[in-house]
Amino acid sequence: MGSDKHTNTHSAQERVGALRELLRHHEYLYYVMDAPEIDDLQYDALMRELQGLEGEHPEWVTPDSPTQRVGGKAADGFSKVAHSRPMLSLDNVNSEAELREWDRRARELAGPSADVSYVCEYKLDGLSMALHFGPGEEGQEEGGAVRLLRGLTRGDGSVGEDVTSNVRTIKSVPLVISAKQREKAGLPERFEVRGEVVMPLAGFLAMNEERESLGQAPAANPRNAAAGTIRTLEPNVVAQRRLDFYGYFLLDPEGAPLLPTQSAALDALTAAGFRVNPHREAIREFDKLLAFIEKAEANRTGLGYEIDGVVIKLDQTGLQRRLGYTGKAPRWAVAYKFASRFAVSVVEDIKVQVGRTGKLTPVAVLRPVGIGGITVTRATLHNEDEIERLGLLIGDSVRVERGGDVIPKVVEVVGADGTDKDHPRGTRPFVFPEHCPVCGAEVKRSEGEADHRCVNATCPARVAGSLLHFASRGVMNIEGLGEAVVMQLLERGLVHSVADIYLLDEAKLLSLERIGKKTADALLAEIAKSRTAPLYRVLYGLGIRFVGERTAELLAEEFGSMDALMAATQEELERVNEVGPRVSASIAEFFSEEPNRKLVEELRAAGLQFTAKKRERTEELAGLSFVLTGTLPTLTREQAKEKIESAGGKVAGSVSKKTSYVVAGEEAGSKLEKAQELGVKVLDEAGLLGLLT
Structure with a gap:
């Protein structure tokens, strides 16, 4: 009997292994190749059989099993992880003339002897993602196989959010790559794949129909929908949205290209089992670039997913390294954006x-x-x-x-001149309301401005957006307070302003759907942590018109406290760098409204930070304007900017005849060329520091 039991167990283990391979094979055919060999009923039967065997033997369950794509548990929040190298955006061109100019610069920087060729790819309109692969825990992979270790969003470009649990639900992302696939693709033991998460149009339309049936606002476009979905704390919700992942970069663990050309990287990703957009082409002649773009624009409506242009990259990674980067984008790639x-x-x-x-x-x-x-x-x-x-x-x-x-x-x-009989004119003029259609407060329109505004900060129509803004990563950074939670809080009357966030407790949160004790405690911890956020983030969170993160930081450094800022005159406000009459008027108006002052007092009572260290200012650079370009030897661009502004100078984003100095470092770009054309003085880092002594 013991021998029979051993034989049966061994046979069951073999069946588990066979089922996993079979399911992975059919997932690849369906989600990557769009060429299924079996129908959904047959696939579901195989999945149920595997689930049954793993249920009988939970010790056999591995993280890369097809049954583990959706764990079912909501995440408590997303941790921050630094990228191997920055995930930068691309510069855009919108015309043949702009593309020709980019091509000219690229060839010039590559050098006269360089063999320049490009790879053209459809520009998928989705969410950038970095996937890391490598060996798992000992014994989890058969010899030479690797598995998905981590999935990171783009974040701020330098640091992303770990959304691995959600990425695992995307069935075009392989959870495991076999030794045979690695060998075929020429991949090392550890590597990184960067690509785009997209929401197919069919899924986007179905999602919006569901949202509208629930009385929720529809998503604006598939890109926003994909981004919102991948950051939800519910993996089951992510799985239902049927996102896709398309790979387009292959990097080593340090973030360097693995292969000598982009073409080879795309082929290797395909060989490894990743979904790679088939619409790509290696091109040398400029006229063929234009032909590829024209064909892509003609095809864009029949793809089943959104594209908004074509990405053009230098194929040779050696030339990519030679061209390098500007402050925010690679010089070796550009996005040609389609017309509306x-x-x-x-x-x-x-x-x-x-x-x-x-x-x-x-x-x-x-x-x-x-x-x-x-x-x-x-x-x-x-x-x-x-x-x-x-x-x-x-x-x-x-x-x-x-x-x-x-x-x-x-x-x-159409037909505004009355001559188009197919498009007759309307008859009813539109009259702009004098009172807010939601709260009934008086609507104001400042002199010289185009917008009408409700100035009541507690207007219900403003609260949802205000809460999401206040909790967002760049403001108070309250992880877990996303759209789903905010809408439930509003529907149940648990919050009426951002100050009410600090009145939430475990009992209130547990009354919401899909919120358990662990999630509630994690959210309360995030709320408590936000009380330590600096004054400038509190200012930014108030949602004062024209006051973004940078302006809020300058105001906090200048006045040192919320009280001093609230008491400041417009003249005093305008002494702050980057604050002009329009911004100062908006700040003064905000603090003149009684509901807004009440909101500030409620935030004070909640224990938020209302003071900041004032910036010590000198006058060495008073009246001088600077433009920064390139990479400086020891100072970051922000550090250089802070030193200039602390000494009374101003930092601008573009070079003009009024620029006093351009501070140039390594890989300085067109701003240095512009300075030389205009005869503007150019300094290196040492020259800048010399002005400050």
């Missing part, structure tokens, strides 16, 4: 939406029209001046534009 797409529809009504900062935005309610695979029913009209410029009446036929990364907008009235 248009359609004609009828404006059936105009509604007014109230945003996070109180801005009232008129929105055209359109007769449904398809643009690039998406049914458009609404389009922004921006403000009252824009409606007047268009001469728009309710009932007009209009041309609607949908760009790659913006919500649809009305660009013109």
Whole structure:
């Protein structure tokens, strides 16, 4: 009997191994190759058999088993992890002339003897992701196999969020890569794959239908939907959205290219079992670049996913290293962005939406029209001046534009001259409301500005956006306080302003759906931690119009306390670098409103930081303006900027005849060339420090 039991156990283990390989094979065919060999019922039967065997023998379960893609448990938050090398954005070009100029510069920097060739790839409109692969714990992989260790979002480019549990649910991401696949692809034991997470259009439309049926606002575009999905704390939700991952970079653990060409990297990713966009081509002649772009633009509506352009990269990684980077983008790659797409529809009504900062935005309610695979029913009209410029009446036929990364907008009235019989004019003019359509507060429009605004910070329409802004990574950084939680808190009347975040307790959080004790405690810990955030983040979190992170930091350093800032006159505010009349008026207006002052006092009572160390200023560089370019030997760009501003100087982003000095480091770009053209003095780091002594 003992021998039979051993034989049965051994046979079951073999069956588990065979089922895993079979399921991985069919996942690859379905999710990567789009060529399934079995139907869903057959796949589900294999999965149930594996789940049953693993249920009987839980000690056999491994992290890379197909049954473990969705763990079912919500994450308590995402930890921050530094990237092997920065994940930078690309510079954009929008015309043949701009592309020719980029091509000229690239060839010039590569050198006259360089053999320049490019790889063109479709520019997927999604979320950048870095996946790390390597050996797991001892005994988890058969000889030479590696598995997914970590998945990181782009984050701020230097540090990303660890979303591994969610990445594991994406079935076009291999959980394990066999020794045979590694050998075929020529991959080392450890490597990194960078690529794009996208939401297919069919999934995006289904998700928006579901959101609208629940009374929620639809997502603006598939890219935003993919980004929001990958950062949800519920892996089950991520799995339901059916995201896809397309690989496009192959790096070693230090972030350097693994192979001598981008073409070879894409082929290796394909051989390793990754989904790689098939629409790619190696090109040498400029005219063929244009032909590839033209073909891509013609194909964009039939792909089943969004693309907003073409990425063009130097193929040779050696030349990529030679060209290097500007401060924010590689010189060896560029994105050619497509023109916006248009359609004609009828404006059936105009509604007014109230945003996070109180801005009232008129929105055209359109007769449904398809643009690039998406049914458009609404389009922004921006403000009252824009409606007047268009001469728009309710009932007009209009041309609607949908760009790659913006919500649809009305660009013109069709047949406005009355000669187009196919597109008759409307009859009803739109009248902008004098009171907020949500809270009833008076609507204000400052002199010289186009926008109408509700200035009541506790207006219910502003609260959801205000809460999400306040909790976001760049502000108070309250992990776990995302859209799903915020909407539940509002629906149950548990919060009415950002100050109410600090009145939440375990009992209130446990009353929400999908919130258990561990998640509630983690969120309360995040809220408690946010009380230590510096004053400038509190200022930024208030949502004062025109006050972004940098302006908030300058204000905190200048005034040193919330009280001093609230008491400052517009003249005193305008002494702060980068604060002009428009910004100072907005700050003064915000603090003049009683509901806003009450909100500040509630945040004070919650224990937030209301003081900061004032910046010590000198006058060595008073009246001088500087532009920074390239990489300095010892100072970061922010450190150099702080030294200049502390000495009374100003730092600008572009070079002009009024620039006093350009401070140039290694790999200085076009700003140095511009300075030389204009005769602006150029300093190195030592020269800058010499001015400060």
